[in-house]
Amino acid sequence: MDNGEPRWLNASELEAWKAFSALLIKMPAALDAQLRQDSGLTTFEYLVLAGLSEAPERTMRMSVLAALANGSLSRLSHVVTRLEKRGHLRREPCPDDGRYTNAVLTEDGYRQVVEAAPGHLNNVRSLVVDVLEPEQIKQLGEISARLLHAMDPDFPCPGQH
Amino acid sequence: MDNGEPRWLNASELEAWKAFSALLIKMPAALDAQLRQDSGLTTFEYLVLAGLSEAPERTMRMSVLAALANGSLSRLSHVVTRLEKRGHLRREPCPDDGRYTNAVLTEDGYRQVVEAAPGHLNNVRSLVVDVLEPEQIKQLGEISARLLHAMDPDFPCPGQH
DNA sequence: AGCCACGACTTGAAGCGTCAAGTCATCCTG
DNA sequence: CAGGATGACTTGACGCTTCAAGTCGTGGCT
8 A cells, every 4th residue: 555655746736636626625515505595405315306206106225325326324314314204205115025115205305306406407507517618528527437436446437338 | 597498418418417426425535534544534634734734833824724624714613623632733812913813733733644644645646646647637627627716716717827 | 933144224322514693802983 | 092893713503424233124044
């Protein structure tokens, strides 16, 4: 791992890293702020509801949903408890296998997503997509895929379509 | 704001956005995990200590430090309280103007940074810098600068050196 | 059948961040 | 030179995430 002298970043690497690391902090905050403001949802909650809204039967297993929203099962369980109290979804034991739990979006939860989605999309556009050149969007996609693959080899390797 | 029909993302925009948004969640978690594991520090705490270690007198005003670490003054105040309890730094009222508070890194805190820095640097290399082509690092820097500028016009406009 | 291991979730406590008030030193205005 | 007004912090409460146990079906082994 830590073999001998550390290799410091050169000037251009450092500049890129500083900007990128600031982005890693501020972009999620900006996305969260809009959703919180306009819909009273966190990004995580939005991902959960939006994920369910596109699933068959508007139903998904907890663990699948957790992966989709990039969070732990424990975190999801707490969030589902909150969303259940608000009436956006409900839990159901999986009929086929009692070890699994399904989350099911309610009508109320579906309305919530439909209401929140355009504002969120708009925000993604104005903060990211519409800010960059088409070329840069492609670059960002490739860079992101590479970095994800470096963190988790299960992530599809970039460079193969 | 929400003028008429929302414009959905096309396929390549969507792909890029999905990868990027996953990255926004997982990269900070991966950076935090290493620091937490190896040094018992959060990224924010590390930025605070590292910032102080490079400042003249190893001293910095709270509000400057907060900006440097991309966080609110309130958050910094809580963190400084914790770090003060651990002996990594101490508070001092600014001698020139009693409204300001300075944070001063202790010897103990300095050792902490010196110990943590190589592992963190190594992690930044293995998760980001060494994963990308030099060309991509440059692209990532430019993209990040643009996105930061879109969120906060005070951030130096990209394209002018 | 009965026992056990496993994996999917759930739960409670502890830690961290945010938000809204509150404190306090200095400046500014009359 | 009083009496706000301003701006830099501080504090406490609350909400969310994590971490470590705990619960509970199933499927495999004997």
